[in-house]
Amino acid sequence: METVTLTIKNQPELFLEAETIAPDAFAGKKTEEIADLTVYVGRERHRLGDFFEISGKAGATPEETKIVVNGDLSRVKYIGMKMTGGEVVVNGNADMYVGAWMQGGKLTVNGNVDAFAGTGMKDGELIIKGNAGNYLGAAYRGDWRGMQGGKIVVTGNAGSDIGTFMNGGEIVVGGDADVHVATHAEGGKIVIKGNAKSRVGGQMVEGEIYVLGSIDVMMPGFVYREDVDVDMDGIKGRFALYEGDLGERHRKRKGQTIYAKLYQRIEA
Amino acid sequence: MAEYLIKNGFVFDPVQGIKGDKTDVAIKDGKIVATTALSSPKVIDAAGKTVMAGGVDVHAHVAGPKVNAGRNFRPEDKLFGYKAQTGIERMQGGFSVPTTIRTGYNYARMGYTTVMEAAMPPLYARHTHEEMRDTPILDQGAYPVFGNNWFVLEYLKNHEIENAAAYIAWLLRATKGYAVKVVNPGGTEAWAWGLNCDNVHDPVPYFDITPAQIIKGLIEANEYLGLPHSMHMHANNLGNPGNYTTTLDSFKLSEGIKPNSKFGRDQVMHHTHVQFHSYGGDSWANVESKAKDIMAYVNSHDNITIDMGQVTLDETTTMTADGPFEHHLTELNHLKWANTDVELETGSGVVPYVYSPSIKVCAIQWAIGLELALLANDPMRVFMTTDHPNAGPFIRYPRIMKWLMSTEAREQQFDAFKHKDKVIDATNLAGIDRELDLYEIAQMTRAGPAKALGLAHMYGGLAPGLEADVAIYDFNPNEPYAPDDIETAFGSAEHLFKTGVQVVRDHEIASNGNKRTLWVNAKVNENPQVMRDVKEKFLRYYTVTLNNYEVTGHYLPNPYVIEVDATQ
Numbered sequence: 001m002e003t004v005t006l007t008i009k010n011q012p013e014l015f016l017e018a019e020t021i022a023p024d025a026f027a028g029k030k031t032e033e034i035a036d037l038t039v040y041v042g043r044e045r046h047r048l049g050d051f052f053e054i055s056g057k058a059g060a061t062p063e064e065t066k067i068v069v070n071g072d073l074s075r076v077k078y079i080g081m082k083m084t085g086g087e088v089v090v091n092g093n094a095d096m097y098v099g100a101w102m103q104g105g106k107l108t109v110n111g112n113v114d115a116f117a118g119t120g121m122k123d124g125e126l127i128i129k130g131n132a133g134n135y136l137g138a139a140y141r142g143d144w145r146g147m148q149g150g151k152i153v154v155t156g157n158a159g160s161d162i163g164t165f166m167n168g169g170e171i172v173v174g175g176d177a178d179v180h181v182a183t184h185a186e187g188g189k190i191v192i193k194g195n196a197k198s199r200v201g202g203q204m205v206e207g208e209i210y211v212l213g214s215i216d217v218m219m220p221g222f223v224y225r226e227d228v229d230v231d232m233d234g235i236k237g238r239f240a241l242y243e244g245d246l247g248e249r250h251r252k253r254k255g256q257t258i259y260a261k262l263y264q265r266i267e268a
Numbered sequence: 269m270a271e272y273l274i275k276n277g278f279v280f281d282p283v284q285g286i287k288g289d290k291t292d293v294a295i296k297d298g299k300i301v302a303t304t305a306l307s308s309p310k311v312i313d314a315a316g317k318t319v320m321a322g323g324v325d326v327h328a329h330v331a332g333p334k335v336n337a338g339r340n341f342r343p344e345d346k347l348f349g350y351k352a353q354t355g356i357e358r359m360q361g362g363f364s365v366p367t368t369i370r371t372g373y374n375y376a377r378m379g380y381t382t383v384m385e386a387a388m389p390p391l392y393a394r395h396t397h398e399e400m401r402d403t404p405i406l407d408q409g410a411y412p413v414f415g416n417n418w419f420v421l422e423y424l425k426n427h428e429i430e431n432a433a434a435y436i437a438w439l440l441r442a443t444k445g446y447a448v449k450v451v452n453p454g455g456t457e458a459w460a461w462g463l464n465c466d467n468v469h470d471p472v473p474y475f476d477i478t479p480a481q482i483i484k485g486l487i488e489a490n491e492y493l494g495l496p497h498s499m500h501m502h503a504n505n506l507g508n509p510g511n512y513t514t515t516l517d518s519f520k521l522s523e524g525i526k527p528n529s530k531f532g533r534d535q536v537m538h539h540t541h542v543q544f545h546s547y548g549g550d551s552w553a554n555v556e557s558k559a560k561d562i563m564a565y566v567n568s569h570d571n572i573t574i575d576m577g578q579v580t581l582d583e584t585t586t587m588t589a590d591g592p593f594e595h596h597l598t599e600l601n602h603l604k605w606a607n608t609d610v611e612l613e614t615g616s617g618v619v620p621y622v623y624s625p626s627i628k629v630c631a632i633q634w635a636i637g638l639e640l641a642l643l644a645n646d647p648m649r650v651f652m653t654t655d656h657p658n659a660g661p662f663i664r665y666p667r668i669m670k671w672l673m674s675t676e677a678r679e680q681q682f683d684a685f686k687h688k689d690k691v692i693d694a695t696n697l698a699g700i701d702r703e704l705d706l707y708e709i710a711q712m713t714r715a716g717p718a719k720a721l722g723l724a725h726m727y728g729g730l731a732p733g734l735e736a737d738v739a740i741y742d743f744n745p746n747e748p749y750a751p752d753d754i755e756t757a758f759g760s761a762e763h764l765f766k767t768g769v770q771v772v773r774d775h776e777i778a779s780n781g782n783k784r785t786l787w788v789n790a791k792v793n794e795n796p797q798v799m800r801d802v803k804e805k806f807l808r809y810y811t812v813t814l815n816n817y818e819v820t821g822h823y824l825p826n827p828y829v830i831e832v833d834a835t836q
Contacts, residue, residue, distance in 0.1 A: 140343070140347060141344070142342055142345075143343075
């Protein structure tokens, strides 16, 4: 695998929209060609090289390309957007839409990310070694197709509205999550290792949520069923199983109605 | 204005009966003229290319509040589809519910110059006109909806045709409307009670009138006035298995009524998006095509025209004044739903829909639309539409041409269906080997709709005296071609003239044109009763005053008025 290293040298006056920072855009290109890739500041078009020092070389395909981005990227949006393979490592904080619509490969952020990370993600791995903002792994505004596959791991806390309209894949939050978890979800799995607030699983049709800490306010649409033992991917203990959201439609399988499942740990 | 001479093209013009012969077309002062009338024209070499009149769309939802609701509640429809301003082209966005700017440009790119907005809620006529005003290039008109309007229900309950006609004339003038549109007659009003009208004899709650009375009454009122277009109908029971009987019952209400119009049309009823109204079976499990029954009727009755409502197998946005249908649809696909009641007049709903080739019903719908066109004896009475955006976006017209013109293209699509065999069993299409030619396509997309709209004196052909709306396509019908060549060529006109102005040059938008808004000013005898009813309804029920209702001059910066005298 070949590595391209980007180091931010000029901060954008507004925000930099840099969806071209992805193995798919870099693959097969020379350093100068990579510097010529388009980025936007507001409605103005710029070169990637106007903002970044670029060194190293790209592989022939996205799978053979690794990108390392260094510096304060808190004004850079869309890093790794739609990437299908290869690897991106961000050493610093990044702005919104990191790994949005990602389809494969691995994206690691050694820092915090703002909202909409992993929006509409289909596959691949998004690892955030810091905190995530709102709408982590959610659907784009208006869309009913949220995260459909792949895995998002956040070491720290996550904001509100994570996994909205989730249909598949997995989100693991090491810390706490803010309000609205898996709203409208029809599949997938969310694990919150810390505490959750309220509106957990609102309008959820199918899928699973595991909360290892507390839930401030349980949704009235979820009903307690039974206590169960769970031992799965390092999550261990006795959990209270709730099912819901009773206010939504639910499909049946072999005569049994399938609900969304919410597990809350009661004993480690 | 500049003169143009389009030389040596293969011309397809049903108005003059030209079937691909090499003919020169001359343009002067915005009109088609005899070639001898030119003095120093700019010559356009169309050798080896196809030349047709500008396309005419008889039914599309392109402007107004429900289109805008679709834009507003579907940000995902615009995602990744923006195009920045470049040169003369303004910024464009949206796929199934494009911006007004993209609407105008995309029609022009296909060689279309006239597009009718198919459902204008009278209360929101101002909004509709504002959007049409902002749609470049195209000549447009809008059909106000009448089929659930309280005035109409009250007059027609007692068969007061003269009063209904006077009200129609007043409303066309107040809203600057073009024709009488009917959507799920009575059913949308019933929806305000949480009900629907499932067939033509199902009475409307409170008003105690049947859809049959509304339909027949509006046809009679339309002919009383002698409007350019006929009554334009979306029947009850749209989109339900087994609904073809309701469609035939609705057709039959036109029997025995003859057109009374100086505008040259032969029909008294135009039935729109008939694909959605041609279903047999009694559930989605056994739904089947009844296109043969429908077309047997249409082929044998000269006073009806129809359009297809062809499903294009895209993700799209459905929108209709048929409020109960949209509720039915959201219950089926569980996607988001917008619903509005328009006081005293109509209602509407909007729901996104994905016509997937993997779903049997979607594939059956696709086949039914094509069957309607391929079973037509007279292409002058069966028009190409997608009921944009309901069955698919209008930008797919060239793809529909490909399917209509090529059995190979249809076979390719059949092979792409997940349930190919079941679809073939439930439809007739696989057994139809007809391939339409460009002359028939010109009938279905130009001359036919222009005639049905009562606009044959302006559009639809290339005879001297007609508006100089001329499309030139990079397509040689006399050379061998692959099916996809049809779609490519007709999706991107090489040149397009609109009333003599070149709006597309070398496949690029060259001008924002000279857009006009068509409306019909029908003069009737003074009718104090109707005017009293109007004042009373505004006083008692409407939330706006008459002064805030009527569409006044500045909404139509470039109006084109068609005068009708129905005084007696």
